[in-house]
Amino acid sequence: MNKIDDKPLLRVEKLKKYFTKRLSVIQKRSRIVRAVEDVSFSIYPKCTFGIVGESGCGKTTLLRCIFQVVKLTSGNIFFEGENLAELSRNELRDKRKNMQMVFQNPFISLNPRMSVLNIVSEPLRTHTEINFEEIRQRVLILLDQVGLEKDHLYRYPHEFSGGQLQRIAIARALSLKPKFLALDEPTSALDVSVQAQIITLLRDIQEELDLTYLFISHNLTMVHHISDFISVMYLGKIVESGLADEVFHQPQHPYTQVLLSSTPSLSAQYRKDRIITKGSVPDASNPPSGCAYHPRCQHAMDICGKIDPELLIIGDHHQAACHLVNS
Amino acid sequence: MKLQPLLSVKELHLHFNTYAGKAYVLNGVNLEIMNNDFMGLVGETGCGKSLTSFSILKLIPPGGEIISGEIFFKGDNILIKSEKEMRRIRGQQISMVSQDPSAYLNPLFTIEQQITMVIKQHQDLEKNAITQKAHDLLQIVELPNPGGILKSYPHELSGGMKQRVAIALALSCKPDLLIADEPTTDLDVTIQAQILDLLQKLRKREQLTILMVTHDLAVVAETCKSVTVLYAGKDVETGSVDKVLYESKHPYTKALLEASPNPKTRGQKLSMIPGKLPSTSERQFGCPFSSRCPKAMPICNRVIPTMKQLDEDHKVACFLYEDERVR
Numbered sequence: 001m002n003k004i005d006d007k008p009l010l011r012v013e014k015l016k017k018y019f020t021k022r023l024s025v026i027q028k029r030s031r032i033v034r035a036v037e038d039v040s041f042s043i044y045p046k047c048t049f050g051i052v053g054e055s056g057c058g059k060t061t062l063l064r065c066i067f068q069v070v071k072l073t074s075g076n077i078f079f080e081g082e083n084l085a086e087l088s089r090n091e092l093r094d095k096r097k098n099m100q101m102v103f104q105n106p107f108i109s110l111n112p113r114m115s116v117l118n119i120v121s122e123p124l125r126t127h128t129e130i131n132f133e134e135i136r137q138r139v140l141i142l143l144d145q146v147g148l149e150k151d152h153l154y155r156y157p158h159e160f161s162g163g164q165l166q167r168i169a170i171a172r173a174l175s176l177k178p179k180f181l182a183l184d185e186p187t188s189a190l191d192v193s194v195q196a197q198i199i200t201l202l203r204d205i206q207e208e209l210d211l212t213y214l215f216i217s218h219n220l221t222m223v224h225h226i227s228d229f230i231s232v233m234y235l236g237k238i239v240e241s242g243l244a245d246e247v248f249h250q251p252q253h254p255y256t257q258v259l260l261s262s263t264p265s266l267s268a269q270y271r272k273d274r275i276i277t278k279g280s281v282p283d284a285s286n287p288p289s290g291c292a293y294h295p296r297c298q299h300a301m302d303i304c305g306k307i308d309p310e311l312l313i314i315g316d317h318h319q320a321a322c323h324l325v326n327s
Numbered sequence: 328m329k330l331q332p333l334l335s336v337k338e339l340h341l342h343f344n345t346y347a348g349k350a351y352v353l354n355g356v357n358l359e360i361m362n363n364d365f366m367g368l369v370g371e372t373g374c375g376k377s378l379t380s381f382s383i384l385k386l387i388p389p390g391g392e393i394i395s396g397e398i399f400f401k402g403d404n405i406l407i408k409s410e411k412e413m414r415r416i417r418g419q420q421i422s423m424v425s426q427d428p429s430a431y432l433n434p435l436f437t438i439e440q441q442i443t444m445v446i447k448q449h450q451d452l453e454k455n456a457i458t459q460k461a462h463d464l465l466q467i468v469e470l471p472n473p474g475g476i477l478k479s480y481p482h483e484l485s486g487g488m489k490q491r492v493a494i495a496l497a498l499s500c501k502p503d504l505l506i507a508d509e510p511t512t513d514l515d516v517t518i519q520a521q522i523l524d525l526l527q528k529l530r531k532r533e534q535l536t537i538l539m540v541t542h543d544l545a546v547v548a549e550t551c552k553s554v555t556v557l558y559a560g561k562d563v564e565t566g567s568v569d570k571v572l573y574e575s576k577h578p579y580t581k582a583l584l585e586a587s588p589n590p591k592t593r594g595q596k597l598s599m600i601p602g603k604l605p606s607t608s609e610r611q612f613g614c615p616f617s618s619r620c621p622k623a624m625p626i627c628n629r630v631i632p633t634m635k636q637l638d639e640d641h642k643v644a645c646f647l648y649e650d651e652r653v654r
Contacts, residue, residue: 054515054516054518055515161603162372192544192583192587193583193586193599193600194371196599196600199588199597200597203596218515218516221588225588225592225593259517261520263516263545264523264543264548266587266589267589274520276517276520276521276524277520280485280517
């Protein structure tokens with residue numbers, strides 16, 4: 001894959017984000033929730049970087065950190081070589097033109113009181129000073145790009161189906177011609193046949209506009225389908241990352257293996273013996289000692305409860321954090 | 328002699344009276360579930376999956392009206408039963424688990440209070456026996472530490488645990504048929520695997536018959552024995568999972584399968600189903616899928632195809648498989 005030789009478009013270095021959770025209203029007792037712990041990765045231009053994890057693993061917090069919506073506890077985020085945390089408000093605003101986001105649920109992320117024209121043109125109106133007629137022309141081009149019609153311009157969100165709404169959300173994200181698009185579970189609220197339409201649309205516009213994607217999902221099959229790289233997160237940490245095919249076909253971390261085997265699959269070939277984990281994702285404010293996954297892990301050893309394994313390189317671009325891999 | 332099905336739904340038509348006129352939601356649904364079967368009812372949003380399952384319990388939302396059709400449960404027609412008789416069937420013979428367990432577990436009562444409430448309603452038992460029974464039920468659904476869970480409130484449990492409690496509630500009166508309406512849609516994949524595994528075990532251990540409503544074909548492929556595919560309020564294909572999903576005949580089933588991402592098609596374009604679901608406000612005169620079907624023939628727009636037996640355990644409603652004479 002020659003795309004990797006380029007300089008990364010987005011680089012995340014040792015990102016940490018802690019929240020404090022008040023335990024009691026009266027007493028000032030609190031606990032630290034390590035939502036994102038020591039996460040590093042690079043996203044190369046024109047690639048799709050997929051992040052998989054269950055709810056509560058810090059996927060969305062990570063995204064919010066990248067967009068500087070929340071302040072980082074520590075770590076650096078470089079976009080086109082510039083450290084986002086060091087930028088002033090105005091500079092950051094300027095940078096955000098190049099990085100846009102599509103959210104999970106289009107029924108919520110689109111304002112029901114705004115017409116499609118208003119929704120799609122809002123970024124144009126805030127960031128540029130072009131006149132109304134030009135805006136209208138731009139919006140029409142955008143709608144065409146995402147497969148919507150001219151007469152949808154003055155309609156309101158309630159008149160559309162879920163798939164169409166997601167198209168509108170994508171048009172809005174594309175309006176400023178960004179280089180980088182973050183997709184937070186863009187298809188999980190949609191039906192299978194509509195899902196396929198949106199995924200195909202995303203692929204087409206990626207090729208057409210040379211976009212870079214960060215694709216977040218809980219569905220490993222879906223992430224594998226669209227991504228060049230995959231990172232698997234568990235409780236705020238990356239436990240495995242690598243080229244999509246490698247992570248999918250030769251998972252090293254027990255959690256990735258479980259995730260893969262619990263994902264229902266249509267092809268009998270992938271329907272091997274299912275590994276079923278015990279329990280659920282632990283509370284992030286009170287994580288287990290050592291490796292966060294060890295209480296649920298089928299291969300847990302003594303050392304797992306004591307020492308947290310580090311992310312080690314085990315192959316070309318392939319990394320995993322597990323004592324099994326070390327030994 | 329042919330075995331009598333536990334439940335059979337025949338040509339069920341259900342309409343809604345709305346301000347905008349009639350909405351034709353179910354247009355001749357047929358279902359046949361044998362004893363101890365695990366059937367999946369699959370379809371996209373708005374195809375009438377949930378309404379079919381509500382009709383089986385004769386719980387039709389306001390405005391809805393069953394125009395014609397029959398539902399036989401153990402040989403009796405449910406639709407002519409009085410409300411009083413239905414109360415004896417619901418919960419005791421047919422029970423239901425729905426998508427979001429936190430929506431129907433009362434947040435103000437402990438799990439024990441909620442389970443005993445249901446048992447008291449249907450069975451004549453002493454107080455101690457009821458508590459013991461509640462305890463046993465939680466053991467049946469494999470919850471660790473049943474004593475502790477009985478004393479806790481819904482907010483103290485995780486999503487997977489709540490769904491287990493919901494299943495325990497549904498099983499409290501030893502029903503013959505369990506209807507599970509998207510039981511795992513809100514859960515993470517690893518928890519989904521746990522719940523599906525539990526349902527399979529319960530089917531064997533408790534001699535339960537399960538009808539699982541879902542939109543996920545992969546879930547059906549992994550758990551069910553038989554499957555019925557619904558499209559626009561009409562069953563289009565039914566039979567054993569192996570036949571319907573791996574030797575599918577109906578163009579809609581094929582299209583749905585091709586639209587789902589799978590490991591083999593990585594990087595390729597997902598095929599799409601053109602167009603969208605027909606509107607429920609218009610009455611269908613032909614095959615509901617004809618407007619989107621790649622193989623549509625003139626007859627498809629005029630006549631509604633009937634179910635044709637292809638194999639011992641495979642039926643399809645499509646003119647492609649009819650004789651030349653019929654076409």
